[in-house]
Amino acid sequence: MKRSFAERIAFMNSMYGLPSNSSPTVPENVQDRLKKFKATLLDEVNEIDDIVKLADDGASKDDIVVAIADLLGDVIVYCRSEALKYGIPLEQVLDVIMDSNESKLGADGKPIYDENGKFLKGPNYWKPEPKIRELLESAASNR
Known part of the structure; x- marks a missing residue:
């Protein structure tokens, strides 16, 4: 295998x-x-x-x-x-980051762009760092 x-x-x-x-x-x-x-x-x-x-x-x-x-x-x-x-635990960190990226969508579930085509953060966006901190603290406590 x-x-x-x-x-x-x-x-x-x-x-x-x-x-x-x-x-x-x-x-x-x-x-x-x-x-x-x-x-x-x-x-x-x-x-x-x-x-x-x-x-x-x-x-x-x-x-x-x-x-x-x-x-x-x-x-x-x-x-x-x-x-x-x-x-x-990079794969788990990447999952948190992708979840955060997906939270950037608008309330209607669609991307929001400014007049220049830049992708904007929607109303449900959350920063990944607090969840990454939790993940790493949990991993550290499982030593």
Whole structure:
């Protein structure tokens, strides 16, 4: 049976000697770790320029979409691995964020846009941070 993505990330972190925590943790060297993570993500984001160049040079749509898929996949792997280092249950955090995003709809259940097409928050919108805090506090108390 194939392991889940989260299980594979945990195995990868173990294999490469990267931190792995089962509950929310902030390490002593958090500033250094965050700076390194930012540098890694910026390297990935800068690959977008390579993809733009591919498109400018007339690469096939198949080659372009493969490059985009690889870029997006790499970013997700880095983010999921980083979450594990901090003991953050990322899939549950994403559920809270998506629930919050869905609360942005208008009272009629439809998106609300301003005159420039920007998506606005509806009357039932709620910020995700308090629920994320609850989730992380609950995860920490289950140590």
